[in-house]
Amino acid sequence: MNRLVLRYALSLGAGILAGILCWLMGVPTPAPPWIALVGLLGIVIGETAGRLLLTRLRRRPATPSDTPAPDSDD
Template sequence: MKPYLLSLGAGLLVGIVYSLIGVRSPAPPTIALVGLLGILLGEQIVPVAKRLATGSEISRFVRTDCARHVMGPLPTNKDRDA
């Protein structure tokens, strides 16, 4: 969780500096971020379809491999203690 909070803090700090010097953020519009999410989710359609075709267990794959790819490494209790 600490890296996420540090990233948020850094983003807030940069946003404040941009505001003070009157510069617009180069961040992409929301529609671009939604498109990126679509790409991440779309990449998972073929592996899920292959598992459906072979009768493999899908729920574990979605919870582990898909979630790890789409969400990135999520914070653990070890991360909190570091």
Template sequence: MSRRGVLRSSAIALGAGILMGAVYWAIHVPSPAPGPIALVGLLGMVVGERAARMIRRRVAERRARRKAVR
């Protein structure tokens, strides 16, 4: 990964962390989160990542089909 890519990923991670800190504060969850809450959060991250990959793949397949029809 290029240096620019690393910086972009770091900035996104920082922003996500700040957002989650605000959510934790709003729902009165201590940080770091207790074990069960942390595990549910990790599960959500894994599911979200897999869903995003699946959606990207389907969008790419649809675009490829549209180009093949034209």
């Protein structure tokens, strides 16, 4: 299993365990409301999309108009 997937799985498992413990003790969970979680998901998606866009723009091949003209010493 990939290390990144393992980290996500462990994080999810810890969250589920914390939720079960809060439920067993009868205390409200310290998690934010669902609308806040959706907002956080939007932030993560936006950050990832921005990173991908910048990576693609930096890798784009140079066009003839982007390359400087050679200096001619006539």
